[in-house]
Amino acid sequence: MHIHLRLEEEKDFRTVENLTREAFWNVYKPGCDEHFLLHQMRRSADFIPELDFVAEMNGEVVGNIAYTRARVVGEDGTEKPVICFGPLSVLPAYQHKGIGSRLVEHTCAVARTMGFKAVLIFGNPAYYRRFGFKNAKCFQICTADGKNFDAFMAKELYEGSLQGISGRFLDSGVFKVDQEQCELFDGQFPPKEKLVTDTQLKEEDFQ
Numbered sequence: 001m002h003i004h005l006r007l008e009e010e011k012d013f014r015t016v017e018n019l020t021r022e023a024f025w026n027v028y029k030p031g032c033d034e035h036f037l038l039h040q041m042r043r044s045a046d047f048i049p050e051l052d053f054v055a056e057m058n059g060e061v062v063g064n065i066a067y068t069r070a071r072v073v074g075e076d077g078t079e080k081p082v083i084c085f086g087p088l089s090v091l092p093a094y095q096h097k098g099i100g101s102r103l104v105e106h107t108c109a110v111a112r113t114m115g116f117k118a119v120l121i122f123g124n125p126a127y128y129r130r131f132g133f134k135n136a137k138c139f140q141i142c143t144a145d146g147k148n149f150d151a152f153m154a155k156e157l158y159e160g161s162l163q164g165i166s167g168r169f170l171d172s173g174v175f176k177v178d179q180e181q182c183e184l185f186d187g188q189f190p191p192k193e194k195l196v197t198d199t200q201l202k203e204e205d206f207q
């Protein structure tokens with residue numbers, strides 16, 4: 001099984017949006033927003049094209065990871081740049097084959113060579129701990145509204161790289177999704193049924 005990673009190109013955009021939709025559909029809520037989020041993210045000044053990788057198997061694009069610039073604002077108001085990934089998507093039929101791991105590990109290595117210090121994410125700790133992500137609280141970093149919870153995690157891209165970086169995490173404004181625009185965008189894809197499932201996150205996961 002050969003997994004090939006390469007940068008996303010414009011010709012991949014719709015394929016990658018569709019695979020993102022397939023990966024996230026009904027997983028965290030009925031339907032999903034992540035394909036629209038990715039679509040608007042690519043046009044944002046915070047988007048980092050050098051870290052926008054796709055995974056191919058047998059010439060088919062089956063996975064993607066996308067990063068944006070974010071910052072940690074200290075008590076004295078100083079801002080330190082960090083980065084954030086998501087959506088991270090692997091087509092359901094290709095999950096559990098190590099593709100997601102390859103995308104995370106490879107892009108973290110590239111990000112380090114680009115001079116970035118740390119990655120902050122909201123995700124499932126059971127999955128992300130293996131890559132060295134820790135509760136952001138370990139680095140005295142909290143969310144914009146002063147919270148910490150298991151799903152809010154940080155990874156140093158080299159030892160001690162988060163030293164002197166603490167405060168509130170402010171992600172890119174691009175994560176705000178207009179539901180009406182998202183619905184319109186979703187209409188360009190094949191119809192899919194929105195369902196309530198037991199994998200969907202509850203409010204207490206983010207408190």
Ligand SMILES: CC(C)(COP(=O)(O)OP(=O)(O)OC[C@H]1O[C@@H](n2cnc3c(N)ncnc32)[C@H](O)[C@@H]1OP(=O)(O)O)[C@@H](O)C(=O)NCCC(=O)NCCS
Nearest residue numbers: 023024088089090095096097098099100101102122123124
């Ligand atoms: C999360 C996601 C990107 C992971 O991608 P993936 O390619 O399935 O991830 P991996 O294969 O690297 O790891 C998944 C599991 O497969 C196992 N695995 C890794 N390499 C493997 C291999 N070569 N063979 C079999 N299993 C493998 C991992 O140990 C892991 O096991 P787990 O069940 O204990 O977690 C994918 O499931 C997805 O797109 N999910 C929906 C969207 C989503 O939730 N995105 C992340 C938002 S935070």
